[in-house]
Amino acid sequence: MKNNYLLALLSAFLLWLGWPPIPYSSLLLFIGFLPLLIALENIIRSETIKKKGKKIFLTAGLMAVVWNTASIYWVYNSISAVMPPFAAIVISLIPFCLGAALMALAFSLYYQLRRKTSLLLSLFGLMGFWISYEFLHASWDLAFPWMTLGNGFANFHQLIQWYDMTGIYGGSMWIWLVNILVFVLYLNRKGIYQLRNRLVPILCLVLILAVPATYSLFRYFSYEEHQNPAQVVVVQPNVNPYIKFRISPEEQLNTLFSLSNSVAKPNTEFFIWPETALSQNGDFDEENLRETYSYQRILQFLDQYKNGNVLSGIESYQLYNYAKTTTAREITPHIYQDNFNAATLIDYSSKLQFYHKSKLVPGVEQMPFGAAMNFLKPLFKAFGGTTGGYGKQAEPSVFYAQSGIGAAPVICYESIWGDYVAKYVKKGAQFIAIITNDGWWGNTSGKDQHLQYAKLRAIENRRWVARSANTGISGFINQRGDIVQRTKWWEPAALNQEINLNEEITIYTKTGDIAAYLGLAIALGGFLIIIIRRQHAHLP
Template structure:
C-alpha cells in the first residue's frame, strides 16, 4: 500500500514541480523582473517532461503519450504560476476599489488565473500527441501556442494580457518582427526555440534536421530586426525625414497629474483636479511652445459638456486659448443609444480657440471595471464598476485631425492597448501619430503599470507609428516606431513635460495585411494534421 501511494505521489508531484518551474520562468521573464532570457527556456521543462516521460512501446513502435492526469497537472500548474505572475495584482484592486472582502477578491483573482491556465494545459495536451521523431514538431507546437494566444483576444470579450511575446519588449531586434506578424510572431519564435530544444534533449536524434531550420529562421529574423531598427533610428535622427515617410516634428506636452484613484471620482474634488491640470499645463507652456497637449484617460472626471460643469469646462477652454495649443482632454460625455442615456469614456480634442474640434470614444471597455457582463452571475463585482461608473462602448474608432495641421492622430484608451487590432485600425484610417491615454491608478505600485506599458511598445512596432502615452499616475512616455521608450515617468510622480515626435504615415506589412501570419499558422496545422490522418489511414 505504501509503495502504491509513493508511486502515485511521485506521479503527481513531479509534473506539479516541473509545471511550476516553467511557470516561474515565464513569470520572471515579464515585468517587473524583465529577465527576458528566461522566456527562451520557459517552456523547456514542461516540454521535456511531456516528450520524455511518455513510455515507448517494447516493439519499438511510436512513443506512448504522457498520461492524461500528468499532462493536466503539468499544464495547470504551469498556467497557475505563470498566470499569477501576469495578474497577481488583480485581487488587491478588487479588494480596494471593488469593495470585496479579501476572500472574495482572492477567489475572483484565482478564478481568472485558473481560466488562463486552461490555455497552456490545452497546448500540452496537443503536444503529448505529437511524434518526437518528426522535424515538424517544434513548428507545430509554435503554431498551436500562437493560435491559442490569438484566442485569448476574443474569448469572453478578450483578455490577452502579457502574452509570451511581450516578454521581449526590450529586445530591440526581435520585437521588430511584430511589424510583419504582430506580437504573435515573437511568441511563435520563442515557442519554436523552446520546442526545438526540448525535442533535441528528448530524442537526441536528427539533430541537424531539427536545429538547422530553426537556427536559420531565428538568424534571419534577427538580421531583419537589426536592419529595421537601424533604418528607423537613422530616420529619426535625420534632420529632415523623407516626405514619403514622415512629417515635421511635433512638440507634444504630456500632463501626468497623479490623482489618486480613491480621490479621482469624488464630486467635491472636481474643481481642484481641473485646476491641477490647468496649472501644470500653464507651467509647461510657459517654458516652451507646444503643438499639442495630452491629458490622461478621464483626467477630468465629469461630464465635460454638461451645463452643470460649465465653469470647469470654460476654464479648460480658456486654457487652450492661453497656451495657444490644441488639448486632448480625457473626460466623460452623456449620450443616448436607442433613446436610453449612456455615458461614454471620451477624449475631446480642443482647438487653440477652446472649441471642440473632434472626439474619440473608448470602444473596447474593461469588463468588470467599466461595465458588468452577465450581471446575474457577477453581481457581487458591481462595486468595482460603481467606482467610475458604467460606460457604453463607442460606435467605432476614428482618427482626429490636428487643427491647423495636416497630421491625423489616433487615440486608443487604456485597456485597448492590449489588442493589436485597435491601433492597427487607427493606422489604417490614416493616423500618423498614436496617442494612448490611460489611468493605471487602479494598480498601485504593482507590476501592472509596467506590464501595460510593455504591450504598448508592441503597438508602436506593429504600426510603425510613434506613440505618446499619457497616464494619470504613470507610466507616461513616448514610444518610437522602433519600440524605444523615452521620457518615462515614475509611478505616482506629478509631471508636465514635452516630447518631440515625428508623425509617420508609411504602413507596415502588419498594418496593410493584418493577421495573415495567424492564417498561415492555421493552414499549416490543418495541412499537417490532414497529412497525418492520410498516413494513418494508409497504414490501416
C-alpha cells in the same frame, strides 16, 4: 510524477523571469517551455501512468497557473481595494485561471495529436494550438491578451524591430520554433528521438535565432525618422483613483492647467491628459459639453496656445428617445442613456470630437456574454464596474487637429491590441496618444508591463507614442520603441517632447495579424488529423 511537476514549475519560473518588466530577460523565453515539454514526454512514454490525458492537462495547468498568476498578480490589488479579501481572491481566480486553462488545453490537444502522428508534426501542431488560444483570448467577451507570448519581447525591443511586419504573433511563433528545436535536440542527445542528420536542426536553430535578431539589430541602429516635428505635452496629475470623485472638478482642472503650463511652449500642439481626466458629479452630456464650466475653462487655457489641442479622457453620455444600443438604459420613460469611457479633442474652434472606448474590460466595463452572465452582476458591481456596461463604438476613430495632424486616442486597456491600434494608423493617425489610469493596480509590475507593451505599438506602426497616465507611468516612445522620456510613479508631473509625425504605413499596419491566421491554419490541420484518424481507428 513529482519530478514532472517540478519540471513544470521550472518552466513557470523561466517564463516568469523572461517576462516584462525585467530588462533584457526575454532570451529565457526561448527555453522556457523546455522543462515542461520534457515532463510531458516523460508522461507520454511512461508505461505505469494511467489516464495520461488528465496528467498532461494537470501538469501543463500547473505551469500555466503559476506563470500566469506570478505575472499578473497585480489584478488582485485592484480588486482587494474595493472588496473583502476572500471575495477578492475568488474574483481574481477568473483572470488567473481562465487563461491558464486555455494554455493547458493547448497541451492537451498536443497530446491527442501526438497519439495520431509524428513528434515533429505534433510539436508544430502545439505551436498552432497555442497561437489559437492567444487569438481566442484576444477576441472573445472575456478577452485578456496580456500574456500573449510575443509581448514578452517588450523588455528587449531591439530584437523585434521586425514586428512592423508580423506583430506580436510573429514573436509567439519565434519563441515556439526555438523551444521546439531545442527540445528535439535534447531528445536526440538522450537517445529518445533519432535524427537522420543532427546538423539540420542545429543549422535551423542557428538561422531561426540569428536571422531575425541580426535583421532587427541592423534595422534598429540604422532606422532614421523623417523630420516632421510637433510639440506635445503629456500630463500626469496624480489623482488617487480611489478618492478622485471626492476632489472637485475645479481643483482637478487647476492641477491639469498648472502642470500643462509648466512645460508647454507657445507652439505646443497637443496637451494629452489621462483617462477620465474630465469628470464631474454625473458624467458630461456630449451634446451640451460646450455649455459646461470645464469646457469654458479649457478654452480660456487655450487662449495662450492658438494651435493647441487638448486630448483628454472624459466620462460622458448620450441620450436617446429609444433603446438605440444594447447598452442604453432607460432612466425615465422613453429616455435612454448610454455611458462611455471616452476621449475628446477640444481646440480653439467650436468643433468637438469624441471617441468611445471599444475594448472594454470584462466585468468592470462590460458584462461578458450579456444575459448569460447576469448572475455575476453583483460581483462585478462590487469590483467598481457598471452592472449595465459602458457603450462603445465598433471601430476606432482618429482625432484631427486644425492643422491636420491625426492622433490616435487609445484608452488604457486598448493599447495591448496591436491590430486595433493599427486601425487608427490606417485611418490617418500620425502618432499614438495612450491615455490611461494605472493607479488601480498600485505600485506593482502591472503598470510597468503596461508601459512596456506600448513600445510594441510604436514598432508595429512606426509611430511615436505619447502616454499620459493619471498616476504613472507617463512618457514618450519613439518609432524604434525607445522610451525617450518617462515620469516617476505616483508623482504629479508633465513632460514636453518634440515628436516626429509619420505618414508611412508598415506591412503590419496594412495586413494585421497574418501570423495569427497562420497559427490558426496550423491548428486547424492538427484538429483534422485528430478527427480523421480517430474515425479511422473505429472503422472495422
